[in-house]
Structures are given as C-alpha cells and as structure tokens.
Amino acid sequence: MISFGRAVGDWLDHRAGIRKVLQAVLYEPIPGGSRWRYVWGSTLVMAFMTQVITGIFLWMAYSPSTQTAWESVFYIQYEMYGGWLLRGIHHFMAQAMVVLLAFHFLQVVWDGAYRAPRELNFVLGLILMLIVLGLALTGYLLPWDQKGYWATSVGTNLASQAPLAGPDIKKLAIGGSAYGHLTLTRFFALHAGVLPGLLVVFLTLHVALFRRHGIHARIPHRGVDQTFWPDQVLKDSVAALAVLAVVLGLAIHFHGAELTAPADPANPYDAARPEWYFLFLFQFLKWFPGEMEVWGAFIIPGVIVLVLFLMPWIGRTRTGHLINIGILCVLLGGAAALTAQALRDDYYALWNTKDDVLPKNSPVITGRYEASERFLNAKVEARREAERVIELARSPERIPPTGALTLAYEDAYIQGPKLFQRNCAGCHNHVAKSKVTEKLQGTEGEKDALLRSAGLNEIDVVNPAPTAPNLAGLGSLPWARAILNAGKIADADHFGYKGSPFADGEMVGFVKDNLASLKAGGDLETAVEEIAHALAAEAALPQDSKLAQTEFFKNSAAKGRQYISGGLAGLVETGTSCVDCHKFHDKGDLGSAPDLTGYMSREWLMAFIRNPADKRFYGDNNDRMPAFAPHDDPKLNQLDDKSLGMIVDWLRGDWKRPEAKTSAEPPVIAGPIETH
C-alpha cells in the first residue's frame, strides 16, 4: 500500500513536480518555532473558505429578484433541511471575519511587520480588508428584507453624494434610479462573483509575498526553529476550530440569522441600521450636518484609509512606528466610542424612563428619548410583521407568485394598524386595556401568535389626545358590557371622550338612570348581561366564537334579544327599552339612534365608516366623524373598499388564522376579562 502511494506520488511528481510544491508549502521555516500569535492569517483563510463553501450551497437555493429573493431566503431558513444552520454559519462567519481581520491588522501594525520589504504585502492586506467589507455590505441586502433594504438604501443614497460622479455611481450600483430587480442581480454578482474573485486574486498575491518574505518572526525567539508543518498547522487548525465553534454556537443560539419582513419600498423601516461593525460610521455621519456630510462620508474616511495605506512608510522610524500605533489606538477608541454612542441613542428609551427624562427639560435629551422610542417601536412592529408574514408563508396556502409582499399587503393584521394610524388615529386611539398579553407566557413573538390565533387585537395605536372613542375591543362582549355599565359608558374610552356631545346624551342618560345600581343576581343585572350577550352575538367576533357555540351563550343571547326588542321596558324605571330609540331586526325604527341589527358586524362597520351620518347610524347626530366612502364611484372616496375592509377586520380581530401546525389550543378568553 505504501509502495503504491509512493508510486502515485512519483508519477505525479514526475509530471507536475508536486513534491517541490508540497515541500515549499509545508516546510516554510518558522524561526523561533510555532506560536499562537501567528494563527490569525490562517484563521482568516479558513473563514473565507467557510464563506465560499456555505456561500455556494446558499447560492444553490437563492434567487435574486424582488419576488423571489426574500422568498428563497425564507425557504432556506424555514423549510430546507439544515438551511437555517447553513445560513447562520454564513451570517456569523462573515462577522467573525471582520473581527479576525481587525486582530490580524492590529498585530501586523503592533509588531511592525509592515516594514521593508513587506510594505507591498501590507498594502495587499488592506485591499483584502476593503474587499471583505464590500462583501459584508453587498451581502446585507441579498435577503431583501426590511432591515437590509432600508439600511443599504441609506448607504447607496450616501454614495450618491460622492464627489464628482456620485449620482452615476449610485445608479450603476443599484441598476437604475430606484431599488429593484437589477439592484439584486448586481449586488449578487458583486457578492458571489466579482468580489470573491478579486479576493482570491489578492489573497494569492498576499500569501505568495508572505512566503517570499518569510514569516515576520517575533524577536526574541522563544524556542528552536520549526517548520510550518506540523506544529504551526496544528495551532492554526485549533484556532480555526475555535472560531468555528464560536460561529456554530451563535448560529445555533439564534437559530440561523434574522429574517425581517419582506422589503417594502412603500413602508419605511425606522429602525434600519447597518451591521454592528459599520455602526460607528453611521453614528459618525450624525456629526456632519448638511453639506458637511461629504466630510463625514468620504473625505475623512478617505484620509483615514489613505493613512492606513501609508503606514509602512510612516513607520520606517521608531517614532513613526509609535505614531502608527497611536493612530490605531485613536481610531479604535473612536470607533468604540461612536458605536457605544449609537447604541445609547437607539436604546435610550429602554434604559431610561420618561419620568427621568422629561424633568431635565433639555430638548436634546427629550429628542433623543423620542427618537429612541420610535426606533424601539419600529423594531417591535417589524418583528411582528416578520413573524406574521412567515406564519402566512408557512401556511398551506404558501406564497403567491407575486411574492411574499402580497401576503403582507392582503393581511388585515399587518395593514390594519397602518391604515388605522393614517385614517383613524387623528381622532381615535386604539389602546387595549385588558392586556391579556401580560397574562401569557413565552417570548413576545409567542405571545403575539397566541393573541393572533385567539383573535385578540392588543396592538396599540396611541393618540395621546383622542377626541373620539378608544376602539380597542370594539364589539366584543366586554365592549357590550361597558356600554351598558353606568360607570363606563361615559368614560373617555366610550361616550365620554373629549368634546363628546353624547356624554350627556340619551343613551348615557338611560344607562345612568336605570342601570346605575344593579342588585347582584337580580333580574335586571341578569338582563343586562343577556343583552350584552345578544349584542356580542350580533357582532360575532372571532374572539367570542368559542363562547358563542355554547348552549349557555345561545340561550342567554336569545333572552337578551327579547329584552332588546322591548322586554327591558318592564324591568327599568323609565319603562323604555332599546327599540324605543334603536332599530333591532324587525322592531323599532331608524332615525334616532344606530341600528342594532348586526351591530359591529363586518357589514355594519363597513357601512358605518362609509357614512356614519346615514339614517341607519347617527344621522344628524353624527359627531364630526367624516364619511370615508359615501360615493359609489371609488375614485371619489377617501378610503377604497379594500382598505376599509382591512381596517374593519383588524378592529374586529378577524384576520386570517392559518390552520397549519397549531400545536397548542388558542386560549379561550371570554367572560372574566374586561376590555374597558
């Protein structure tokens, strides 16, 4: 066997001269013996190889276009066997590479390993560093998710300010005047073709020159001279394995890499930030207002990079070398300080409370707090959207050919709060008071998923000074109870909002006169509860659906309907009942109060928002609420039917509930929990 191996070796050596090559590769002398401090270069090569290998396998599943990029990354992350691990390794190894580069660079400067004759190799190393940063930058966009899209778009917008050909550079980089298919194809070609190709070329030159000059051995030598094989190879391999272990740990801990919601050009992501190692640049830019920005974005970074390139020449003397080390310390310290500052700005509202901040009366601090609040809210919203789109994409209906963005656009759960914010939140607020969330266990995402499957809308859209009712829990059983509760009907969440003409209107008067002191267990109290059941049955919200199937509820609602239709008159002092003002099915008339037939059902709410001043609703008593879609011609309406439907569905908690993989029963939440 050994002789056969030797024969093959001889054959190859005769034709390709491999022995000489192997000799040269493996028996590189290391004066003073192998050392741990020489491992950085090799770990970088290993990291790059990992990126090539994982990158090629990712490539086999990735499809760069605006309808398929997010979708294919979703498929890799959530459906492919081991795909999440593959993506996780690629994601975290990229970050490890940046860290290793920093170590490698620091060591070379510290040891003065850039001095003649190694200047050229130092320059090659810096070029390699820029290529790696380019790979990081282009890779961030490829998943085409909100985070990558908006962070990169800020970056390319900056590029358009580059002196001379800025706008043209931007156009070439993104393949047109706006982000789209060609941005992805170009970034992908750069990321998987041009930049790795250049990296291989420069890495080859870098290693070749390194071999030509020999290792820059640290003086004094610690031990006897050795060769690269096997001692240093062992140390390099152990270090490479350690790096891989850290990367694997991170990939497993985070279960792959984050995938935020599909990129939506019409839906800005307020928490768009670059990768952490570019955060200092992001923060640095804030110091350069207006036209000064070209200094922050190009001139100063350009000068710094130039100084880095000149380090071998600056460091020719001992003083020069110390200057280089000084420059590095300043740069690293500055970058660390800027990164810390960026994080403090973003998470300020998490680490400080409003009560701490407001008394300081400083516009800077208040501004920082508000900006941080926006950042944190945007993060929560983005997480929720991402989880929802992924939930929909994983449902048996899958992603439509138009892409995952369609899932988001057609979904009341995602669009509801945005539409409410735009169209309703000028007057109304939507602040859930029951906070079922706080009673649930698990991560924020798991809690949201439970609420979603239960049809409970606890997504707050805050209007700090509302001039209309709080619409959270609209039409639910607790809502119906509150309307019939003397203590609640006229509170700020219901008819007692600021400037309400209804606060001392007939309905409030009726409830206060008749229902203020109910005898516990008395006929009237039972009747009120039954009326609430009847109203909840008219609304038929998904959150009450489990309850509505019970015999108890059906009987109770049937009795409630009797009371509404006139039966209540016999129990109250005023001797009146609901149908004296309201219409309810075939009893009562329209004209003085809203129709209770189908009260808060989808159809009822749609018609109401179309025109609240219609005879069926508030008629002449309507308080300021605009008619959002009174015309037959949709062009003339403020709200189109689709948006209207989504607002209503969102308010009612009536969004699509994927049947797939329901591991746990949704909690039945009815009865004891009060919304208001």
Add this chain to the structure above:
Amino acid sequence: MKSPTNPSGPPVAIKRGNEPPPTRRSFVTAAAAVVTGTIAVLTPLGVGVAAFLSPLFRKSQSPKVQVALLDQVPDDGQPRVFPVIADREDAWTRYPAQRIGAVYLIRNKGEAKPTAFTAKCPHAGCFIGYSSGNKLFKCPCHTSTFKVDGTRLRGDGEVAPRGMDPLPVEIRQEAAKDGKQLASVWVEFIDFRTGIKERIPAT
C-alpha cells in the same frame, strides 16, 4: 528559429541574456501580438461594460398623481400624510397601483391650494414622520427636524442639507357619478436627489 527541446522533459527555455537581438520584424510581431491579444480580451469586456452602464442612459419620469380630495385637507394648517399611488416599473415587472411614496399636504387658513412636501428626507431618503405634539417633522434615521413649513428647525445645524422638498400641486375638478363636482389634489411626484443643497430631480 526552432526552440531547443528536450525529448524526455519540458521544453528548455532560452536562457536570459541569450535572446536573439531585436529586429524590425520581431518588433512588428510583438506589436501585432499585443494588439490582437488586447482586442480579443477587451472586446467582450467592452460589450459587458456597455451593458453594465445601461442604467445611466435610462431616464425616469415624474408621474402626476391624484393624492387626495380637497375635502380631506381642511385649511387648518395641519400636515396630513397621503400615500402616492402610481404604476411602478421595475426592469421587466410592472406593478399596477403601487405606493411609490407619500406626501404631506398642508393647507393654511384661507388657502385654496394645499402645499405638498414629499415625505422622503432630503438627507438620505428615509421617510419623515410628523409628530403633532410639538408640530415638527422628524426623520427617524439621522434625526433631522423640520418645521411645519418644511424649513429646517436648526437651519444649517441640521443633518439634512436643505428643507423638505415641495412638490407642484394642481387642483382638478372631477365629476362624480352622481354629477357632483369634486375638487381633487394632484401632485407631480418628483424624486429629488438626496444629500445636496440644491433640489435636482433624480432622473
């Protein structure tokens, strides 16, 4: 001239210093080799580069879009945000009726026509938000702040190099199906270049 060969091994190179002296013919040969080789390599590269540069020769146009009904913009000086819906083309895909941006419309007391600002920040293109509490426009990315009239709160102290970009507004009368006349607000949705003091449309 035949090169010396070694029958059992690789060709033996002519040793340095033993090259034949340059002649007129050898110069022409060298020049021809360089020129033909260069053409062979550069032609595909040139074609590739030309295709790569094609985005520079495409010009985009600013669409005129109906963004609101005049009734939706009462003359109370309050900024209101409206989506800009238009067809969008992306290379080979045409997306009908997409949100391509957003505008703020503001109508001050007694004004017949609202002022329109694009919601795109003149600094780096983020979407500017409006906080009604302190009546200020704020960009979430680099915290540029603008007053209700679109000017920068701290002038040149802001990160944004200019105030918010106003868009040309037109009021058009539309006939509803029921014959009533309704005024609608149209804007020319210009995409301005970001990060510079001047307002230059990005084409």
